[in-house]
Amino acid sequence: MDFEETLSTSFEALILNKTRTALSVLGIVVGIASVIALITLGQGSQKAISDQIESLGSNLLTVMPGAQVMGSVRSYMGSVTTLTYEDAKAIAKSPQITAVEAVSAELIRNTQVVAGRANTNTMITGVMPAYAQIRKLEMESGVFISQRDLDSQTKVAVLGPQTVSDLFGEGTDPVGENIRINKINFRVVGVTESKGGGGFFNQDDVVFIPLTTAQKQVFGQDHVNTISIAAKNEELMEQAQNEVGYLLLTLHNLPEPEQADFSIMSQEDIIGAMTEVTSTFTALLSGIAAISLLVGGIGIMNIMLVTVIERTREIGLRKALGAKKKDIVAQFLVESVILTGAGGLLGIILGTLISLALVKMIGVPWTFSFNSYLLASGVSAIIGIVFGFYPAYKASNLSPIEALRYE
Amino acid sequence: MLLQTDNITKTYQLDGIKVHALRGVSLGIEKGEFVAVMGPSGSGKSTLMHILGALDTPTSGSYFLEGKDVSQASDEALSEVRNQKIGFVFQAYNLLPRATALKNVITPLIYAGVGKKERVRRAKEVLISVGLGDRLENRPNQLSGGEIQRVAIARALVTNPSVILADEPTGNLDTKSGDELMKILQGLNESGHTIIVVTHEAYIAEYAKRIIHLRDGEVVDGL
Ligand SMILES: Nc1ncnc2c1ncn2[C@@H]1O[C@H](COP(=O)(O)OP(=O)(O)OP(=O)(O)O)[C@@H](O)[C@H]1O
Ligand SMILES: [Mg+2]
Numbered sequence: 001m002d003f004e005e006t007l008s009t010s011f012e013a014l015i016l017n018k019t020r021t022a023l024s025v026l027g028i029v030v031g032i033a034s035v036i037a038l039i040t041l042g043q044g045s046q047k048a049i050s051d052q053i054e055s056l057g058s059n060l061l062t063v064m065p066g067a068q069v070m071g072s073v074r075s076y077m078g079s080v081t082t083l084t085y086e087d088a089k090a091i092a093k094s095p096q097i098t099a100v101e102a103v104s105a106e107l108i109r110n111t112q113v114v115a116g117r118a119n120t121n122t123m124i125t126g127v128m129p130a131y132a133q134i135r136k137l138e139m140e141s142g143v144f145i146s147q148r149d150l151d152s153q154t155k156v157a158v159l160g161p162q163t164v165s166d167l168f169g170e171g172t173d174p175v176g177e178n179i180r181i182n183k184i185n186f187r188v189v190g191v192t193e194s195k196g197g198g199g200f201f202n203q204d205d206v207v208f209i210p211l212t213t214a215q216k217q218v219f220g221q222d223h224v225n226t227i228s229i230a231a232k233n234e235e236l237m238e239q240a241q242n243e244v245g246y247l248l249l250t251l252h253n254l255p256e257p258e259q260a261d262f263s264i265m266s267q268e269d270i271i272g273a274m275t276e277v278t279s280t281f282t283a284l285l286s287g288i289a290a291i292s293l294l295v296g297g298i299g300i301m302n303i304m305l306v307t308v309i310e311r312t313r314e315i316g317l318r319k320a321l322g323a324k325k326k327d328i329v330a331q332f333l334v335e336s337v338i339l340t341g342a343g344g345l346l347g348i349i350l351g352t353l354i355s356l357a358l359v360k361m362i363g364v365p366w367t368f369s370f371n372s373y374l375l376a377s378g379v380s381a382i383i384g385i386v387f388g389f390y391p392a393y394k395a396s397n398l399s400p401i402e403a404l405r406y407e
Numbered sequence: 408m409l410l411q412t413d414n415i416t417k418t419y420q421l422d423g424i425k426v427h428a429l430r431g432v433s434l435g436i437e438k439g440e441f442v443a444v445m446g447p448s449g450s451g452k453s454t455l456m457h458i459l460g461a462l463d464t465p466t467s468g469s470y471f472l473e474g475k476d477v478s479q480a481s482d483e484a485l486s487e488v489r490n491q492k493i494g495f496v497f498q499a500y501n502l503l504p505r506a507t508a509l510k511n512v513i514t515p516l517i518y519a520g521v522g523k524k525e526r527v528r529r530a531k532e533v534l535i536s537v538g539l540g541d542r543l544e545n546r547p548n549q550l551s552g553g554e555i556q557r558v559a560i561a562r563a564l565v566t567n568p569s570v571i572l573a574d575e576p577t578g579n580l581d582t583k584s585g586d587e588l589m590k591i592l593q594g595l596n597e598s599g600h601t602i603i604v605v606t607h608e609a610y611i612a613e614y615a616k617r618i619i620h621l622r623d624g625e626v627v628d629g630l
Contacts, residue, residue, distance in 0.1 A: 002517065004523075314504075320489060320497075322518040324482075324483055
């Protein structure tokens with residue numbers, strides 16, 4: 001039997017039951033749309049993360065408290081308190097350290113900041129003066145935290161542009177104004193230039209204060225969260241990593257490298273770890289989407305079974321006229337593949353629209369992934385074949401007499 | 408001999424009870440014959456027609472169609488026999504309900520693999536020959552009972568089969584339409600077609616040249 005006839009017969013049958021056809025593809029539409037949206041979103045946030053981290057510079061090393069677990073940054077913001085201001089000072093001063101250009105230790109807390117009647121929740125980051133150099137921060141106005149500020153625990157603050165617009169309104173210069181952190185007054189001495197990026201990883205939504213002030217006066221903490229190190233150049237990264245590693249082991253009285261209570265990561269390591277986190281997340285969500293596709297497929301099978309029963313007499317008549325099993329199988333398979341194919345197409349369109357909206361909302365870049373479209377189309381066609389096969393097979397096995405007799 | 412049955416039986420199992428629909432039927436029909444099959448309800452007329460039409464296979468015995476034994480043929484082969492050698496007219500539910508008269512007549516040609524232009528041409532030709540040249544695009548619900556049966560005859564005819572089988576084709580028709588239908592079949596027979604008709608009614612059987620009587624699954628007269 002020729003394909004054209006099979007196709008037109010299938011379309012006629014599907015058009016006859018418009019509502020049912022629409023409802024039966026709904027599951028596939030939702031499933032495919034969520035797959036597309038999730039993949040796009042996952043890839044977008046991955047790209048956002050790596051863009052941000054890369055923008056920090058390729059000679060940056062980050063020391064974190066806690067032992068390194070392969071490919072994990074579990075301890076990043078955790079409660080491990082093995083790193084101190086003294087460690088950072090020692091790295092800066094030690095004669096054994098030759099490959100390091102600048103060192104800064106940081107204490108980071110999310111806290112409410114108040115200016116007049118405005119307030120915002122932001123990252124209070126206690127830093128050392130070298131931080132600006134290491135993170136390649138430029139000043140929009142005023143000055144950064146100085147060594148004198150650090151030594152005498154002054155209450156001065158440098159704001160990121162996002163914090164400025166949250167507290168003082170966009171385009172204003174707040175240098176000389178006061179802000180309150182934990183009910184303590186700080187004088188604004190500078191504003192950094194925008195580093196770009198939005199959403200989860202907004203580097204502009206930040207307040208810098210001297211590390212010593214943060215430790216002693218604001219948060220009452222002796223440890224630091226991270227130590228940032230700039231190697232003299234990219235080639236010296238490994239040497240810097242080794243020098244810092246051995247110095248910290250000595251300082252912490254640890255004879256063996258395996259006992260290290262800290263980990264030193266390059267930007268690449270961090271990107272790798274973050275990517276792993278987002279991939280796991282994406283995989284998890286994709287699993288859920290896959291289940292919804294499965295449910296959609298079962299919906300298609302259900303509808304096709306009903307269709308077969310409804311058309312028992314038609315099947316019998318066709319067999320009496322000379323239709324072979326394979327003709328009947330083809331008839332119903334084509335119908336279910338048309339169903340899932342249409343569902344897949346609608347799902348791709350819907351998923352693209354959803355992902356465009358989500359990407360805009362969250363502020364990650366939109367990435368076009370040809371593979372996810374290919375995957376979605378392939379999956380929907382396969383669903384049509386897999387879940388359409390049983391009803392089609394059932395139809396083809398009807399005996400013509402039984403089928404004609406069917407009331 | 409166009410078709411010949413050799414002691415065929417058909418036994419149905421119904422809730423463990425055996426129903427003997429046919430108890431050894433042996434008959435032969437020559438090319439060009441016009442045969443009526445009569446008998447009381449339940450005597451096995453439809454069962455016999457189904458076997459002759461390759462819609463079903465006998466429990467035992469053999470059935471030769473144009474010299475070939477089709478009593479043990481595979482499902483696939485039976486489909487081919489039905490498509491190429493048999494033309495069927497049923498009592499009811501004869502047509503695909505959503506398809507036009509033309510499309511209904513075309514359908515067996517699609518399964519036969521006839522090209523698109525050729526099948527439309529042939530379908531139109533037979534529809535015109537049964538007097539439905541102006542009903543090509545009508546769907547079954549836009550046709551009278553008599554017209555539906557004429558479409559069914561056109562469809563049976565379009566593949567140019569060896570034999571046309573009609574199981575109570577006039578069962579749902581009034582006398583006038585029944586007569587019209589039988590006249591068409593008679594005309595076909597006169598132009599050389601072999602026709603077997605099952606009927607309850609004597610005036611229908613009159614059109615046939617030979618009448619076979621069945622009772623309780625056995626031929627009692629007309630061999
Ligand atoms: N699928 C089946 N299962 C069980 N018994 C069946 C089946 N088909 C037919 N029979 C039985 O076989 C016998 C012959 O049936 P058949 O349909 O051939 O009769 P018939 O002569 O065509 O009757 P009618 O004139 O009422 O159409 C009947 O007793 C019927 O009940
Ligand atoms: Mg009958």
